[in-house]
Amino acid sequence: MTSAEASKRHAQLAEDIRRHDHAYYILAKPTISDGEYDRRLRELIDLETAHPELVTPDSPSRRVGGAPMDGFARVMHRIPMMSLENTYSADEVREFAARVQKAFPETALSWTIEPKIDGIAVSLRYERGVFVQGATRGDGAHGDDITANLDTVRNLPLKLAPGVPEVLEVRGEVYMPNAAFRKMNEERAAAGEELFVNPRNATAGSLKQLDPKVTATRRLAVVVYGLGEVVGAEPPPVQSGLLPWLESFGLPVPERVWTAGSTDEILESIDALDTARRGFGYDTDGAVVKLDPIALRAQLGVTSKAPRWAVAYKYAPEQAETRLRSITIQVGRTGALTPVAELEPVFVSGSTVSRATLHNEDEIRRKDIRVGDSVVIEKAGEVIPAVVRVALEKRVGSPKEFEFPKHCPECQTPVAKESTADGEGVVWRCPNSDCPAQIRGRLEHWCARGAMDIEGGGEALVAQLVGAGLVRDVAGLYDLTLDKLLGLQRMGEKSAQNFLDGLAASQSRELWRLLFGLGILHVGAGVAKALARAFPSLDEIADSTVERLLLVSDIGEVIARSVEGWFHDPVNRKLVKQLRAARLNFASTTYRAEDAVASGPFAGKTLVLTGTLPTMSREEAAALIERAGGKVGSSVSKKTHCVVAGSDAGSKLEKARTLGIAVIDEAELVRLTGVP
Numbered sequence: 001m002t003s004a005e006a007s008k009r010h011a012q013l014a015e016d017i018r019r020h021d022h023a024y025y026i027l028a029k030p031t032i033s034d035g036e037y038d039r040r041l042r043e044l045i046d047l048e049t050a051h052p053e054l055v056t057p058d059s060p061s062r063r064v065g066g067a068p069m070d071g072f073a074r075v076m077h078r079i080p081m082m083s084l085e086n087t088y089s090a091d092e093v094r095e096f097a098a099r100v101q102k103a104f105p106e107t108a109l110s111w112t113i114e115p116k117i118d119g120i121a122v123s124l125r126y127e128r129g130v131f132v133q134g135a136t137r138g139d140g141a142h143g144d145d146i147t148a149n150l151d152t153v154r155n156l157p158l159k160l161a162p163g164v165p166e167v168l169e170v171r172g173e174v175y176m177p178n179a180a181f182r183k184m185n186e187e188r189a190a191a192g193e194e195l196f197v198n199p200r201n202a203t204a205g206s207l208k209q210l211d212p213k214v215t216a217t218r219r220l221a222v223v224v225y226g227l228g229e230v231v232g233a234e235p236p237p238v239q240s241g242l243l244p245w246l247e248s249f250g251l252p253v254p255e256r257v258w259t260a261g262s263t264d265e266i267l268e269s270i271d272a273l274d275t276a277r278r279g280f281g282y283d284t285d286g287a288v289v290k291l292d293p294i295a296l297r298a299q300l301g302v303t304s305k306a307p308r309w310a311v312a313y314k315y316a317p318e319q320a321e322t323r324l325r326s327i328t329i330q331v332g333r334t335g336a337l338t339p340v341a342e343l344e345p346v347f348v349s350g351s352t353v354s355r356a357t358l359h360n361e362d363e364i365r366r367k368d369i370r371v372g373d374s375v376v377i378e379k380a381g382e383v384i385p386a387v388v389r390v391a392l393e394k395r396v397g398s399p400k401e402f403e404f405p406k407h408c409p410e411c412q413t414p415v416a417k418e419s420t421a422d423g424e425g426v427v428w429r430c431p432n433s434d435c436p437a438q439i440r441g442r443l444e445h446w447c448a449r450g451a452m453d454i455e456g457g458g459e460a461l462v463a464q465l466v467g468a469g470l471v472r473d474v475a476g477l478y479d480l481t482l483d484k485l486l487g488l489q490r491m492g493e494k495s496a497q498n499f500l501d502g503l504a505a506s507q508s509r510e511l512w513r514l515l516f517g518l519g520i521l522h523v524g525a526g527v528a529k530a531l532a533r534a535f536p537s538l539d540e541i542a543d544s545t546v547e548r549l550l551l552v553s554d555i556g557e558v559i560a561r562s563v564e565g566w567f568h569d570p571v572n573r574k575l576v577k578q579l580r581a582a583r584l585n586f587a588s589t590t591y592r593a594e595d596a597v598a599s600g601p602f603a604g605k606t607l608v609l610t611g612t613l614p615t616m617s618r619e620e621a622a623a624l625i626e627r628a629g630g631k632v633g634s635s636v637s638k639k640t641h642c643v644v645a646g647s648d649a650g651s652k653l654e655k656a657r658t659l660g661i662a663v664i665d666e667a668e669l670v671r672l673t674g675v676p
Contacts, residue, residue, distance in 0.1 A: 006047055010054045013044040017060040021154050057130045058159030062151040064216050071210065072144035075135040078229045081123055081171065082140055083305055084288065084312040090267050093289065096311045097263045100291060103300055109291065112239045113258040113269040114225060115277055116286035116312050118200045119175030120207055122150065123228055126168045129160040129249075136207065140305065149207050150174070152216035160249040166232030170251060172224035176203045177281045180219035189450070199283050204671050221282070224251045238292045255280070259292065270313050286314040319378040320353075321391060322346035326371055327358065327402050331410050333441025333519050335429040339364060339404070341375070341387055348379060356385035359617070360427060361404045366612075366648075368392075370399040404428060410437035427619070433571060439466050439473070442519050446474040447502075450525060451517035452509050455502035456495060464488045474517065475578035477503055511538060511588045514579075520566045522559045522623050529590070530555065531563075538586040542567040542576060556626025558619075601672055602630025605641035608656075611649030613666045621669065628673040636661065644669050 001009070017040055023031045041060060048055050055061065087093050101109060121137040134150035135143035150156060153174060160168070176184075176199040185196060196202035206218040224246055227235060236242045243253045256276055258269035270287045277284045291297055291309040300308040323344040330338045339358040346353055356377055358364055367389060369375065374391040408415055408430035415428045430438065440462050447457025454477075465471040470484055480503070485496035512532035516525050523531075534552040535541045541563070549560035566572050580586065607625050609618050609632060616624070621644060622632040633640055636655040642662040645653050656663050664672070 003051065006051045007054060010044065010047045010051070013040055013047070014056075014060055017041060017044065021060070021063075058157075062158060063154055064152065064213065072146060072208075074138075074142050075123075075133065075145045076142050077123060077135070077138075077140070078169070080140045081121060081137040081143065081228075082302060082307055083121075083137070084310055085303075085306045086286075086312050086314050088314050088316075093266060093270070093311070093313055094263050096289070097266060100300065100309065104296060107296070108261065109296075110238075110240075110293065111260045111266055112290045112292050113260060113266060113273060114254045114288045114290070115256065115273060115280070115284045116288045116314075117173045117175050117223055117254075118198075118283040118285045119173040120200070120203050122146070122172055122174050122207075122222070124150070124156070124170050124172060124222075124224065125228070126160055126164065126170075128166060129162075129164045131156070131158045144208075146207050148212040149209060149215040150222075152212055153220045153222050155252050156222045157250040160251070164233075164249045165230050168230055168233075168249070169228030170224040170246060171226040171228055172222050174203055174207060174220055174222045175199060175282050176206070176218065176220055178283065179281060184218060201670050205673075208671075208673075222252060223254055225254060225288075235294070237294055239290050239294065240292055242294070274315055284315075286312045288312050317378045318348055319376050319388060320346045320348040321374055321376050322353075324369065324371055324373050324375050324387075327364070327369075329405060329409050331408060331430055331435065331437035331441075333438055333445055334521055335408075335431065335433075335435065335438050337405070337408070337415060337428040337430065339402075341369070343375070343377070346377070348377060348385075353377060353379075353385045356387050358387060362612075364402055364404075368401075370395075370401060372396065372399045408432065408435055408437075411435040427617075434472070436466055439471075443471065443474060443477070445519050446477070446517040448517075451513055452506040453502075453513070454499070454506050456499035457502065461488075461491075461499065464491075473575055473578075475575055475582060478507075478579075478582035478584075507582065507584050509585060510590070511585060512590070514538065514584060514586075515541070518566070518572075518575075521562045522619070522626075523563065524623070526627060527555065527559060527623075532588045533590050533592050536588050536591045538576070542573075556622075556629075556631045558622045558632055559626050602628040602641070605630045606633040606639060607631070608633045608636050608640050608643045608652055609646075610643060610652035611646030613644070613646040616666060621666070624669065624673055 017037070020032055020037055020040075041064070044059075045061050045064070048059065048061055085096075087096060097109075097111075123135045123137070123143065124131065125133040125135075131151075132147070133145065134147045135145055137143055151158070178199060181196070181199040181202055184202065188196070196205065202218070203220060206215050206220055209215045225243070227242070236245050240257070240259050243257060247253045256273065258272060260266040260269050266289055270289075273284075273287045289311050291300070297307065297309040302308060324341055325344060326342045328340050328342055330340055332338065339360070341356045341358050343354050343356060358369065363369075367387065369387060369390055372395075374394040376388045376391060377385055378388050379385055406414060411430065411432050411434070413430050413432035413435065415430050418427045418429050432438070440459075443462045443466070444457070444459055446452050447454040447462070457477075465477075465480075465488075468488060470480065471477055480500065482493070482496055482500060485491055485499065486493060510532065512525070512528040515523060515531055515538070516528035530552055531541055535544070544564065546557070546560045546564050549555050549563055550557065555563075567576070602625055607630050609621055613621055625632055625644075630641070636643060636652050636659065638659060640656070640659075640661050642664055643652060643656040645656075645663050645665060653663065
């Protein structure tokens with residue numbers, strides 16, 4: 001292909017891909033299949049590889065992500081990025097409007113009401129129409145330069161339409177559409193990775209990735225709603241005119257905006273938005289009320305952190321009331337006993353809910369949850385069903401308090417309360433490794449697609465194998481024969497042979513899959529991959545000390561002690577020996593000695609957990625900290641970097657305040673780590 005032909009084809013492909021991006025990400029009406037889209041993008045990238053002179057600042061190739069970054073540079077906001085004050089009632093909205101009106105007693109004020117998208121605030125800078133820099137809000141004065149990651153956001157124009165000011169800095173929100181969130185969590189579940197709690201946390205984690213190629217897979221979107229620095233043009237004088245002006249340059253703006261001329265109309269618009277937002281394809285948690293005339297805003301000014309001319313009205317999470325039929329106990333593969341609320345089915349936040357986790361015994365006691373109660377539930381982050389409270393006014397009689405079982409409901413072994421990383425026990429465990437529930441859980445986990453990926457090894461087959469006494473551990477799977485499988489109920493020869501073929505294929509799986517499949521406490525897919533990169537074989541991992549494991553990126557003390565303890569258990573050593581005899585792969589194909597050095601946003605820092613976190617257990621939070629390179633301490637001292645506090649935090653929180661140590665909540669922990 002000549003240079004002229006390549007240039008012509010490149011221009012055709014670039015325009016074609018931009019048109020399909022607009023149809024998919026702006027109009028939500030895709031016109032070609034994902035496979036065909038990927039084929040055209042691949043052709044464009046191949047052309048740019050062969051002809052580098054064809055690469056332009058707005059090329060669709062920027063959407064796939066560039067090389068990994070060493071870290072994020074700090075960016076100073078020329079105009080500070082402020083947050084909004086929150087209101088939670090109609091009275092508070094009236095008070096806000098009255099305060100503004102008092103400043104302009106002779107002026108008839110007008111307002112705009114916009115959706116408050118539940119995402120991450122960003123600043124986007126264009127120079128001569130080309131996107132040159134994007135940053136997080138940070139502390140309002142300085143943020144992180146995440147330009148490379150924002151390049152991958154498909155509905156963010158890299159080049160604006162003609163007529164744009166010489167410098168145009170816009171403020172907006174990056175978010176993950178609900179469909180993309182569901183698809184991503186399905187893929188993570190299939191890969192055996194931890195799920196994101198909600199789209200906002202997923203967005204935060206995606207934007208903090210040091211590898212833009214990872215961000216590119218997350219299908220993020222952006223919406224703009226305000227201005228930063230503008231040079232070379234005079235923006236419209238009102239917010240209601242500003243948004244169409246920005247849209248005329250190709251920028252995505254809120255899909256619905258209401259205007260109001262009175263407080264009553266503001267409240268009516270807030271109600272109308274509450275109804276309309278249920279049809280949006282993304283999460284919204286409120287309405288933003290803004291004074292429409294921009295000149296009047298400057299006269300009102302700002303407080304230390306928020307403008308006086310705008311406020312966010314936060315909608316209450318959608319809740320529903322239903323009856324608690326019973327409390328059941330699930331026994332996991334690690335022996336953990338988890339209480340589950342069995343509910344009268346009820347519709348909430350778009351789906352019917354009949355079960356909700358109760359987390360642990362302390363949660364039941366704290367909320368005084370009893371069988372037969374009327375309970376209020378909501379979807380935490382509109383994803384995970386949770387029991388918020390008991391409707392005590394509707395309690396009939398004096399139902400008995402729920403008694404957590406002292407024996408495992410599966411094997412009747414006495415259970416023990418296990419301490420968490422900070423020494424405060426919250427988890428009951430069955431210590432019997434031969435418990436049928438644990439055996440089933442370990443086998444299902446081993447066969448899962450994200451682990452050893454063995455076709456046919458689902459819940460039904462595993463239950464039969466354990467029930468018939470054919471298999472007691474994962475090594476026993478490799479002793480199965482066609483005759484043994486055909487002796488099971490409803491097992492045909494084809495299905496049996498497919499399962500045996502899957503077992504044979506699993507013998508050559510990568511080391512990290514085997515590590516993950518073993519079900520070692522705190523060792524998820526990410527940690528297993530880190531271990532496989534840092535050690536050449538399973539034998540070296542098994543013989544490593546805590547001190548050696550702590551040198552590995554993503555490994556902290558909690559994880560290191562768990563790994564060392566698992567491999568020092570005689571039962572597990574025997575299992576490893578049996579797996580070797582079954583000819584499974586123990587060698588790492590991804591070993592890189594340089595990965596034995598710990599890194600991450602918390603590298604070399606110690607954090608302390610206290611109180612009850614909204615969505616995470618202590619163990620989950622500890623693992624999150626360690627994956628970010630940090631360590632979890634059991635007590636607060638001058639060496640503590642910060643304290644992560646939840647509700648009902650006690651003496652550790654007080655000591656942190658006395659010592660002047662930073663205190664953060666769960667949301668800030670997720671934001672700082674950038675890890676799901």
